[in-house]
Amino acid sequence: MSSLDATFHTADLDESLSASFAAQGLRVARVGDEDTAGSYAWTDAVARGFLDGERNDVQRRTAFELNGYRRKIGVYDDAGVDAAVPVATFASWGAELAVPGGTVPACAVSSVTVAPTHRRRGILSRVMASELLTAAGAGYPVAMLTVTESGIYGRFGFAPAAQAAHWKIDVRRARWSGPDAPGRIDFISREEGRRVAPALHDRVRVTTPGEIDMPGGHWDRAFGTRADAEKAEARRVVQYRSPGGEVEGLAIYTVTENHDDYAASTVTIVQLIAATDAAYAALWKFFLSMDLIGTISASELSVDEPLWWMISDQRAATITVRDHQYVRVLDVPAALRARSYDVDDTIALEVTDPLGIADGVFVVTAGEQAEVEPVDSAPVGVPLVRLGVPELSALLLGGVSAATLARAGRLETGDPARIARVFASTTTPRLSFWY
Template sequence: MTLIDARSIPADPLSATRLEEAGFDYRLVGMDDPVAAGAFTQAVNRGFLGPAATDDEITWTAETWKARRNVGVYETGAAADALPVATLNSWVAPATVPGGQIPMWAISVVTVAATHRRRGIARNLLEGELRAAVATGVPIAGLTVSEATIYGRYGFGAAIPAARIAIDTGRAGWAGPREEGRLEYVAGEQLASDLGEVHERSRANRSGQIPGWETRWKTMAGLAAEEGKKNAGARGVRYLDADGELRGVMAYSMADQPGTFRSVLKIAHLAAQTDEAMRALWGFAVNHDLVTRVEVDLRPIDDPIVHLVADQRAVELTVHDHGWLRILDVPAALEARRYEGPAEAVVQVEDQYGFAAGTWQVRIGADGVASVLPSDADPDVTLGVADLSAAYAGGVPLAQLAAAGRVRGDARVIGALSRALRSGRAPLLGIWY
């Protein structure tokens, strides 16, 4: 798959004009300039309520952001070292979909200073990104969010749910099989390397994943720029199969429970190429000595852990939104994935921005391949682009959205499309971006 380098795409001219009229300078920010990189990083930290970044942290972060298209909004005439009042960066990533991959315009570090809210800045940032993606032919956009009420207005749908899991190990018991491979501790650079390797090998197993990056894995491995950071106590364990091949890895930490001589095992990331590896790593966590509770987030909602313990009531599983998608090109997006069964419908997509708006004849064959063409026929199904985007990765049933009044049309056709769109395994996005 050939991916566009988003850094080659200029700042959106319409957003630039609108923001200039409002007294702001909207522009791309180069991370090779240490002054600009420092101000940009400080603004991102401020936006996410973090402490001021140190020089080492700025250098660390800039290494990752050099590969991205960084956008800042500044007060007109601001000094060279002034912090932007808003930030965003983006890049084009290969996102897994059922049966394949698709180029996705990934959006991250969206912040607006609390002093500059409700002045149209966020709207112009997000709209500018969507126009940039459309102009370059990227068929979908995606992001992870800290506030779930913002992005629906831009056509994003909560497409990739995640499970937050907590296990009372004293009650749970272990009912899983004993695996033939072996577990071994791993730390530091090796842990970071293993996390990246297994994530990349395994991400095609489920819809919704994108590649990680070096500083993401190094941070999980406790190698962040500052030793005092939250992952400084990181530990790791990996699983090698019977042939000695790396198949799974887990980064975790221990949190003391005062006065008990017991700990909570907090999993930062569990990546498994095979079910065997996943079971072995879960077994390591649940059976760990002196651990009373295991906690993890960003697991698939069909994680089999409830069937690996003797007492399912010892497992708390909370589902929440995580990966948000936004379809920009309906034919390209729908034809890029494969389907669970045949279906045929005339689908009308509503999109206030016009990017995905239209009426489409969708034909899905018994082989799971779709053909999508413009149509003048009356629609069987009508829905907004956010709802089509929510159902796209196979994790949100179209029929469920219809029951919520978000999809309208022939119930029989909606049911057939819903069954076709579902994926055999729940989608997964195991990282934030």
């Protein structure tokens, strides 16, 4: 844990937040890292909030052991029947977000729930605003989250910055037309896959805007190597090695048999990591060439997958695109300096922020090493963009064109195409998992 992450992890709750809840007969507290009982109750509340069943002791203990890196917040109703279980939960931690040409420290947010018994009391709004201010004060340039309800977070300054595609492929129609890779595919154990995956993922994520370092416990969840894993034995792992013997790709998958037609079974790809073009081609050809498989299902893919150009019949793929990785700029200069730009230009941004965190006017001198300076007003002759922090956050990863946002009425500028060229990225942003 970096010094920034450690500082944020143990930061005190804002006194005004505590006072506002006390006025409603509620109590807000950070769940201590060594508080086993408190963590178990917090985990129970999270499961309830996401409509899961009751947690058992193995699940509670595993969550406690693997989630110590999280800053866990609970809101409690001491007048309730089971006052130890929070009526609202919130988790966050320090992570690293890839942006075009670099990475930036980020505050990741997860496990946001409010019990149905305590809705419409402003609980989420107060906790989110307070924790975003704490994250900004600690020094994080951005915050980020993946969402189950997409309509909630825009009012806090978040915007979808990386979309995710779900593919359903009719294998019999698709027919592989991509290249043949020179290496080899081998089956490996789930434990071996768990061992090699982190380094492989780190090679890929830093060059893919939108990706983050894998949170604690997620690898074991993906490979079914954690104590509370269910049906772990259903998961199989293959890896791709180059002719030189280097592991360059890996995939986790499951098979669902079709008992009416065994030759029409379904492969679900849990995770596919490819550090080279050869690994990407080899892994996808492997799945499209499997016997007895009629359908391939894969989620959290890029909206610009090369696979689209590696199958003979593109209509064999049904693709659904949804919002996925949400980003929220907290420090405009630091966030924009973290990325590179493919054009040299100077523009001015007038940013409005509903929480007052990132308000201001900023001059951006774009290039491989950008300069971003706060100013009192936009200089004469420099094109000005008026936009909210959600729109700036959407632009950060290069996943949406400023010209598109201008046509949608989401920003104002006299030359949308010029602004679009500044923020454009040659790599489509994506995030390959949920957190």
